[in-house]
Amino acid sequence: MERRYMPVVIFLAAITVGIIIMVVISVVQNKPLYQKYKYGIVLDAGSSHTSVFIYEWPAEKENNTGMVQQKHTCNVKGKGISSYSANPQGAGASLQECMNEAKQKIPAHRHPETPVYLGATVLDSVALSLKSYPFSYQGARIISGQEEGAFGWITVNYLSENLRKPTGTLGALDLGGASTQITFVPQQKIESSDNSIDFRLYGNNYHLYTHSFLCYGKDQALKLSMGKKLESTLKTDPIELRDPCFHPGYKVPRTVPDVFNTPCTKELKLANENFLHVGLGNWSQCQQSIRKVFNTSICSYSKCSFNGVFQPSVYGDFGAFSAFFFVMDFLNLTSDSLATTKEKLAAYCSTPWEKIVGNHPKIDQKYLSEYCFSATYILTLLEDGYKFTSNNWKDIRFIKKIGDSDAGWTLGYMLNLTNMIPAEAPDMPLMPYGGYVTFMFFFALLILVLLLLVYLYFHRSTRTAQKDII
C-alpha cells in the first residue's frame, strides 16, 4: 500500500479503537447494579387462620410493575390469632414460630428497614409481640371488606402485569371463612357510592365495583344454612337435622349453640340443644336449601346481586381464589363447564360418607365432610348471587397463585402502604439491558465491517494503480 494512504488507515484504526472503547464503557456503565433486595412482611389474621407473608423486590426497581414477589409464607398453627379473644397473650405467642422463620429468611442487615403490617382483626398482645421482633412494625389495621376486595384486585392485576394498560384487567373473587368479596371494572354505571372505588395506577384510571358480604364466607354460610334448617325442622323433629348437603351415612352429634355461636345467625332458643346431623346427599335439595340464605327478591337499583346489594353485570375474566380454589381444586372442578360441574357435584354429594372417607384417609374430616356443601354454595353464590351464567362460566379462573405469589389481599395491601404502585408510570428505559448490549455489540461489529471494507477498497485501488503504472 502506498505510503500516502497510511495516515488514512491509522486514522480509521484510531476511530475503530475509540468506538470499541466507547461501546465497552457504555455497556459496563449501564450494567444493572448488583441486585439489592428489599423486604416486607404482612400478617393476614383471617377468621379461620393467620398467615405470615414475606415479600421481596429489587431495591432500585420497586416502582416497576410485577417486581414484588412472594418469597415465603408461613401458616400460624391452630385457628389463627382471631381465635384468641379469650386468651390474648396466647395470640402473640402463637406468632413466634412464623416470625422466627421470617428472621431466617430476611438478611439480618435488612431487618430494621423491613416493614411489618398486620391486617384484619387485632389483639393488643399481638401488637406487643410484633414490636419485640427486629423489624419495623407499622401497626395493625382492621381491613374493611371494601379494602379486602380492592387489595385482592390490585394483587391479581399487579401479578398479571395488567396495571400497565387501562383495560383488560382481571376481576377478583375472594371466598374466606367469614366473608366473601367481588371486585371488577364494570361496563355499566355504579349506582351506589358504597360499592365504588377509584384507583390511579401507573397513569391509568380504574373505576372499580366492589362489595364484601360479611357472613357469606363458607364457614358462616354453612351456619346460616344449618340455622335455617334447624329453625324449620327441630320444632317438629327435635332429634335429627336431615341435611341434603352432607353425604348419605354421615351422622354427627351437634348442639344448637354450635350452629348459633356467631353474630351471623340470630339467637335460636330450643328446649333441646342436642341433635344428630344426618346426611342425605341430595344435591338438588341441597341447592334449594342454600338458595334460602340469599334474598334475591328485594332490589332498589336497576339490578342487584342479593340482599338488596347493587351489582352491575359481571364483565371480563375473573380470578377466584382462597376457598374458591381450595374447594373447586379438591373436587377437580376448576376447568369444567357449569353443566358438567353440576353433574359431577350431584354424583359426589350422593356418594356414601364411608366411601368418601375411604378415598381420602388423610384429609381433615372437618374439611372433607363440607366439600359437598361448600362447592354447592360456591355454585349458588356465583350463579344465583353474582349472576354468572353457563356462557361466562369459562371466564372464571380458579387460582391459588400467580407465579410464586398467593392471590389474596396482602400483597395489594403492602404495595399500597409502601407506595410501590405510583400513580404515574415511571420512565421505562429505551430497551432492556440485554437488548442494549446486543444492539451495541452489533453496532460495533457493523463499524468494524465497514472499516474493513474501506481498508480492502483502498488496498485494491492501490494494487490496481500500481498495475497501471507497470
Ligand SMILES: Nc1nc2c(ncn2[C@@H]2O[C@H](COP(=O)(O)OP(=O)(O)OP(=O)(O)O)[C@@H](O)[C@H]2O)c(=O)[nH]1
Ligand atoms: N379445603 C381446604 N380449606 C381450606 C384450606 N385453607 C383454608 N381453608 C378453608 O377455606 C376457608 C377460607 O380460608 P381463608 O381464605 O384462610 O379464610 P379467612 O381469611 O380465615 O376468612 P376471612 O376472614 O373471611 O377472610 C376457611 O373455611 C378455611 O377453613 C385448605 O388448605 N383446604
Ligand SMILES: [Ca+2]
Ligand atoms: Ca381472607
